[in-house]
Amino acid sequence: MAVHIKAGDCIIGKRLVYEARKAPPSSLVRKSGKHRGVRGKLYDAKCWIETPIQKA
Numbered sequence: 135m136a137v138h139i140k141a142g143d144c145i146i147g148k149r150l151v152y153e154a155r156k157a158p159p160s161s162l163v164r165k166s167g168k169h170r171g172v173r174g175k176l177y178d179a180k181c182w183i184e185t186p187i188q189k190a
Contacts, residue, residue: 145183148185149184151184152176152179153179153180154176154179157177158174160173
């Protein structure tokens with residue numbers, strides 16, 4: 135299993151799970167059209183993919 139620990143590393147998945155020491159409130163961001171998403175920061179966190187993105 136790959137462990138990404140450098141600044142700028144990215145994890146992509148349909149559903150991600152995280153454990154963090156601190157997670158401040160998230161903010162709304164614009165995705166596409168009227169769709170919105172959330173963005174926030176996690177401190178001292180570990181994330182993993184629970185459901186991967188399916189390729190068409």
